[in-house]
Amino acid sequence: MxxxxxxxxxxxxxxxxxxxxxxxxxxxxTNFLHHNWTRTGPQERGVIHWDVISYYGYLPATFIYGDVTLKFLEDPPEGFVNDDKFWPSRLDNGNFLIITSMGLSVLYAPFFFMAHALAPLFGEARDGFGSIYQFFxxxxxxxxxxxxxxxxxxxxxxxxxxxxxxxxxxxxxxxxxxxxxxxxxxxxxxxxxxxxxxxxxxxxxxxxxxxxxxxxxxxxxxxxxxxxxxxxxxxxxxxxxxxxxxxxxxxxxxxxxxxxxxxxxxxxxxxxxxxxxxxxxxxxxxxxxxxxxxxxxxEGSFYFGxxxxxxxxxxxxxxxxxxxxxxxxxxxxxxxxxxxxxxxxxxxxxxxxxxxxxxxxxxxxxxxxxxxxxxxxxxxxxxxxxxxxxxxxxxxxxxxxxxxxxxxxxxxxxxxxxxxxxxxxRNIIHYVGMNRTVYWMGFLKLKSPPGFWDKLTMPDYTLARKGIYVTYYTGDQYRDIAEMEAQDGREYVESMIRDNMQLLRQIDRYAARNQTDMEQAVAEVAERMYLQMTNQ
Incomplete structure (x- = not known):
């Protein structure tokens, strides 16, 4: 009822x-305590960073630089430096593409226009990226x-x-x-x-x-x-x-x-x-x-299977x-x-x-x-x-x-x-490198425990885009591999792959999707992993 x-x-x-x-x-x-709109220098990104660069990009491109196609990046106006202000992909036809859709820009828009109107009153340039834009x-x-x-x-x-x-x-x-x-x-x-x-x-x-x-x-x-x-x-x-x-x-x-x-x-x-x-x-x-x-x-994709x-x-x-x-x-x-x-x-x-x-x-x-x-x-x-x-x-x-x-x-x-x-x-929970070991090392702690940064495992984004999931420790866990002769090191990494049935299945699926020989695919992945493990 x-x-x-x-x-x-x-x-x-x-x-x-x-x-x-x-x-x-x-x-x-919390916002005022953190004041993440403050930009004290060109490298201070405020809240316009990472994905937000793309979500927000439609607004300054259209209403400040007058070119949503971003062609002005090839011949930028005087004084403009693209220090990650725009983050487009370059297509085969030469055009710049904002990969995210424009929905968030529409939601940002009323606040963007308020910031744009008020910028001169606060002594800020109407460039779309100053502190007042971040604040709004x-x-x-x-x-x-x-x-x-x-x-x-x-x-x-x-x-x-x-x-x-x-x-x-x-x-x-x-x-x-x-x-x-x-x-x-x-x-x-x-x-x-x-x-x-x-x-x-x-x-x-x-x-x-x-x-x-x-x-x-x-x-x-x-x-x-x-x-x-x-x-x-x-x-x-x-x-x-x-x-x-x-x-x-x-x-x-x-x-x-x-x-x-x-x-x-x-x-x-x-x-x-x-x-x-x-x-x-x-x-x-x-x-x-x-x-x-x-x-x-x-190269983003879904692997629904x-x-x-x-x-x-x-x-x-x-x-x-x-x-x-x-x-x-x-x-x-x-x-x-x-x-x-x-x-x-x-x-x-x-x-x-x-x-x-x-x-x-x-x-x-x-x-x-x-x-x-x-x-x-x-x-x-x-x-x-x-x-x-x-x-x-x-x-x-x-x-x-x-x-x-x-x-x-x-x-x-x-x-x-x-x-x-x-x-x-405080980076006690890492943005991408967490695993069982570091989770319990830092559990409920208010300071990063000793050895924490050496035990993180970072994903390989290049392989992940292919549906192959590999992580690497951030410490010196691969020192023995790095000290081997190059060929021996590559063979050792390849043997690691062949002992990992889950990883082999992922490589096999990748090879099938791309009509690539399985052995060649294993060799490519082994080469990639060897270079990452030895910091080359």
Whole structure:
């Protein structure tokens, strides 16, 4: 039975609203304490670094340098130095390509224009990269994530009491890596996706309640925009199709509904496509194609036949449940949904399973440098519902011991996450080199333990793009190989490969995909590994 939304949750019980305020203040305080918008020199990147360079690049390229094709990089204007301000791929046709889609630039845009207008007042150049631009990007992440929490609060209050809602909000805000990616690396896409997907869930619920033309247009446009920010988030379509579907009969009824309302389906599809038109035109101008897999320019690919599911969830390198154990409670809550909130069960379960499968099939299943498996942050607003069910079971349990034990567990997981966040900031949790040994060496420590930096294992990105997964120690573990004669060293590395059946299977699949002789492929990998192990 659906609980009707309160007309004014704040008046009924201000606790959830005060919780949102506390989250916003703590996030803002962290931002000002860290002030990661400050640029004291050309090498200070602020928040415009790594992936954000590409996400943000559309704005200064278009509105400051007047050339989204980036041809001005070949003959830059006077005084311009491309010290990683733009990070395009160079295509075979000679054009520069921004590999990420432009969705985040659209979300950044209002804050970019505010920074651009105010830059002269603060004595900064209107170059798109000064401290004021960085500051407004940080503020943009704060605004979107707080809006996401406001929407999530209102959604949770439909189904849970204010206390349950407040505790669930705190668990998501501070018991996950959303906190880190809304503050320390604020311009990364995850806080924005968190907002968009929560907004989509709310919109879908309202659309199913009243599927009129206006709501259809908005739902389609929002769905399109979610995919424009991160194309793999098209998986939220499970929410649209399966919301409130609990049985096979209801599923067939839902299909008939879409057939009977086919004109609405077409309107939604048109709104979805309309959002993508600027991206299609950009790809056409740069590549000659309206549709283009831009990550292919960087040799990125999915290996759907061989997903790294266990590594994605449980590995010491980046395992989701290892570095965000609060989500174990959320996953457990999915299995309570059929009795408590059955309309959520199928869409949440299938969204999560498909998300795990797709994310773990990406060639870099660990998603480069980052804190935990950051790709899952996007659906934390969805996972808050089953998490809320668990919180409710705990706090409303008739046995006092269960209530206190459960609340203690939630508190421990929240504090553990904050400690992990501190450790990541202090490089006690490494951005990409973690393994079992260094994890337990640094477990709950506030300083990097002796020998930590020599025991990290760094992935070979060149081989990983080929679906071959090798890591190298950062210490002198390969000294014996380096001291061998070159030919002996190469033969020794090749023998290591032949003793590793998992690695051999990966090489065999690579050879089959590229129609390469297996022996030649083994030799190529051995050569690559030998050079990396001996620092050549």
């Amino acid at each position: 659906q609980v009707k939304p309160r007309k004014c949750p704040f008046r009924a019980n201000p606790l959830p609203s005060f919780t949102i305020l506390a989250i916003a203040v703590f996030y803002m305080f 990007l940080v503020i943009s992440a704060l605004v979107y994530v707080v809006l996401g929490f406001v929407l999530l609060k209102n959604l949770l209050l439909r189904y849970f009491k204010p206390l349950i809602t407040a505790v669930t909000l705190l668990a998501v805000a501070f018991g996950t890596n959303l906190f880190y990616y809304s503050t320390f690396e604020a311009a990364m896409p995850h806080s924005y996706n968190f907002f968009l997907i929560v907004a989509f869930l709310v919109t879908v619920i309202r659309w199913h309640e009243k599927p009129d033309v206006l709501r259809t247009l908005f739902t389609g446009a929002l769905f399109g925009f979610i995919t424009l920010v991160r194309p793999t988030n098209i998986l939220v379509i499970f929410i649209l199709i399966l919301w409130d579907v609990k049985t096979w009969k209801e599923f067939t009824t839902r299909l008939l509904f879409f057939l009977n309302k086919f004109h609405l389906v077409l309107i939604m599809l048109a709104a979805f496509i309309a959002v993508w038109i600027p991206q299609f035109l950009y790809w056409k101008a740069i590549t000659g194609h309206y549709l283009f897999f831009s990550y292919g320019a960087e 061989h997903p790294h599911i266990l590594e994605s969830l449980f590995s010491y390198k980046k395992g989701w449940f290892v570095y965000t154990p609060m989500m174990l409670l959320a996953v457990a809550g999915i299995f309570i949904l059929p009795k408590r909130l059955p309309r959520f069960f199928l869409p949440v379960l299938l969204l999560l399973l498909s998300m795990i499968y797709v994310q773990s099939s990406w060639w870099s299943w660990w998603f480069g440098g980052g804190f935990g498996l950051r790709a899952y942050i996007d659906i934390y607003g969805i996972m808050a519902v089953p998490l809320g069910v668990v919180v409710e079971r705990i706090l409303l349990h008739k046995r006092e011991l269960i209530r206190y034990a459960g609340l203690t567990l939630i508190t421990v997981l929240l504090v553990f996450q904050l400690v992990n966040t501190y450790q990541y900031r």
